[in-house]
Amino acid sequence: MLPLNDVSPSKGAGGNPTPRKARYLPAGDRALSVEFGSTISEDLNQRVLQFDNLLRKVCLPGVLETVPSYRALLVYYDPLIIEYEALVEQLRRWETEIAPQVVEPPRRVEIPCCYDPELGFDLTAVGTQHGLTAQDVVRIHSSAQYITYFIGFAPGFPYLGGLPEEIFTPRLVRPRDKIPGGSVGIGGGQCTIYSVESPGGFWILGRTPLRLYDPSASQPVLLRAGDRIRFHPVDRADYEQMYRSVAAGTFRTNIQESV
Amino acid sequence: MSLAVLHAGFQTSVQDLGRYGYLRGGIPPSGPMDRHAFVIANRLVGNEDNAAELECAFLGPRLECQTDTLIAVTGAEVDLRINGKLEVLWTALRIRSGDVIQIGPARNGCWTYLAVSGGIDVPPVLGSRATYSRGSLGGMEGRALKNGDLLPLKANLQGHDSMQGRQILSQYKPSFPAEVEVRVILGPQEDYFTPDGIATFLSGAYKVTHKIDRMGYRLEGPPIAHRTGPDIISDGIPSGGIQVPGDGQPMILLVDRQSTGGYSKIASVISVDIGVVAQAQPGRRIRFRSVTLTEAHRILRQAEAGLVKIIEGQS
Numbered sequence: 384m385l386p387l388n389d390v391s392p393s394k395g396a397g398g399n400p401t402p403r404k405a406r407y408l409p410a411g412d413r414a415l416s417v418e419f420g421s422t423i424s425e426d427l428n429q430r431v432l433q434f435d436n437l438l439r440k441v442c443l444p445g446v447l448e449t450v451p452s453y454r455a456l457l458v459y460y461d462p463l464i465i466e467y468e469a470l471v472e473q474l475r476r477w478e479t480e481i482a483p484q485v486v487e488p489p490r491r492v493e494i495p496c497c498y499d500p501e502l503g504f505d506l507t508a509v510g511t512q513h514g515l516t517a518q519d520v521v522r523i524h525s526s527a528q529y530i531t532y533f534i535g536f537a538p539g540f541p542y543l544g545g546l547p548e549e550i551f552t553p554r555l556v557r558p559r560d561k562i563p564g565g566s567v568g569i570g571g572g573q574c575t576i577y578s579v580e581s582p583g584g585f586w587i588l589g590r591t592p593l594r595l596y597d598p599s600a601s602q603p604v605l606l607r608a609g610d611r612i613r614f615h616p617v618d619r620a621d622y623e624q625m626y627r628s629v630a631a632g633t634f635r636t637n638i639q640e641s642v
Numbered sequence: 643m644s645l646a647v648l649h650a651g652f653q654t655s656v657q658d659l660g661r662y663g664y665l666r667g668g669i670p671p672s673g674p675m676d677r678h679a680f681v682i683a684n685r686l687v688g689n690e691d692n693a694a695e696l697e698c699a700f701l702g703p704r705l706e707c708q709t710d711t712l713i714a715v716t717g718a719e720v721d722l723r724i725n726g727k728l729e730v731l732w733t734a735l736r737i738r739s740g741d742v743i744q745i746g747p748a749r750n751g752c753w754t755y756l757a758v759s760g761g762i763d764v765p766p767v768l769g770s771r772a773t774y775s776r777g778s779l780g781g782m783e784g785r786a787l788k789n790g791d792l793l794p795l796k797a798n799l800q801g802h803d804s805m806q807g808r809q810i811l812s813q814y815k816p817s818f819p820a821e822v823e824v825r826v827i828l829g830p831q832e833d834y835f836t837p838d839g840i841a842t843f844l845s846g847a848y849k850v851t852h853k854i855d856r857m858g859y860r861l862e863g864p865p866i867a868h869r870t871g872p873d874i875i876s877d878g879i880p881s882g883g884i885q886v887p888g889d890g891q892p893m894i895l896l897v898d899r900q901s902t903g904g905y906s907k908i909a910s911v912i913s914v915d916i917g918v919v920a921q922a923q924p925g926r927r928i929r930f931r932s933v934t935l936t937e938a939h940r941i942l943r944q945a946e947a948g949l950v951k952i953i954e955g956q957s
Contacts, residue, residue: 408830411910412938414880416830423875450665450878452902457878459665462939533877535902538668538777542876578668579777596668598778603768604667620795 469516493637496614497622529612539596540577553625558584647791651703652822656781661770672772676917683757686714693761694771698754702745718751750818751921760796769865821927826909834906839867856898865890876904882911
């Protein structure tokens, strides 16, 4: 357990206006939700991740685990170890001390993606909606950098921000029953990678040979909140080869630990 | 030393108290649907609370025990037979090598627990032996049991003679009324509902549908009205969280729940009552009563303190 002053840098750095105070809401008798705002934005998500990072570093007795999302942090606690009021009081004190320096430098992860129309079966349909060719959609989708807001919904399932507005596409009216694991999809202004086979309403542009969730691995979940993602286009032959080496456990994912 | 699975039953799985710290990766805690019954089964045979047990859903398994040991069966109301002879539930029972244990269909309640002295010895995955079937994690090869499985057991504990026949005090045996009251804490998104919507939720009777599993229970009753719409910006779902989608019908999220979700949450079931929800069979009715957080914590402390006095002859 680190003393707090190791992780709480001096205030006033950066010159940003003081952000709005968070709302603390009970979520049952063993969790509370810290809401930092009510929109989806990178800034708000950064505050969530910074606060999450701080809590993980200080290991407050009674705090069991935390779950970051777009604009809120769910804090699980044991009320037999720490009382709600004491916990909220402590969190409020720390909230004023969050600063950008607290967050670890984001990782950069390259996700190989095969945009073959057989795997990216909605590529043409998405292009048609925007008056673009399939190649345009691939170029636009693979040129952007995405930020992982959080992992949720299913094991290893990332919520990605940063989709270029040119290809914002309303979700499918009728979600599909089965989307294959590894499928890369877009819906509204969001992008995701289906970590496991599941139902879904996103338009599928391609597929990655990587396993975002691998129950046999010592670290089953590949991505984490804060990761910066780029999709690297690969052809079908490379995809098949990568798929085999991922299955054999010999593939090395390109992850850069710091900027 | 093992338990041989002659007939697997329905969705029988190995569970301990759960896997913690991985919700941030979308991996739920898993663990027992009825924590109270689970813990008592372990305590009856002298195990630590977290020792791995079998959880049976509706229809239990038939097992051959390949060692002399002590077992206890708790939870739903079932016929427990050892070598065909009816035995009592909520009791520590002596078993001889070669005995056949059969857990019949649940007459009342849904989930039954079988604890064996020492516990089931499958390898822990991410710090837990709990099975998360949807994610192929933990338990017996990440799945529910199947016929022919051989479940390894830990070494027996000492003192079977003194523990044999131990029971819980009769007032702690659960009843399974057609309608149960479940206590909730409102929020965190009760402001997404109209005052009438909240009143409906707290006064109506909600029937448990057939859409129930370890992820959650869908209920059916008077529709709960939202102010503007059901959708929130997706955030974390606590254990016992009650989501209300656009059709106004509540769903209660349980041990294998998704870590985050985008429907407004009107309330959460207090932890002591989550097992009560879990044991409510399809067709049973649930009424919700709102309590304050302070009350919920007092109830929790009382329940924890009560647990130590629950077994006959123990003080």
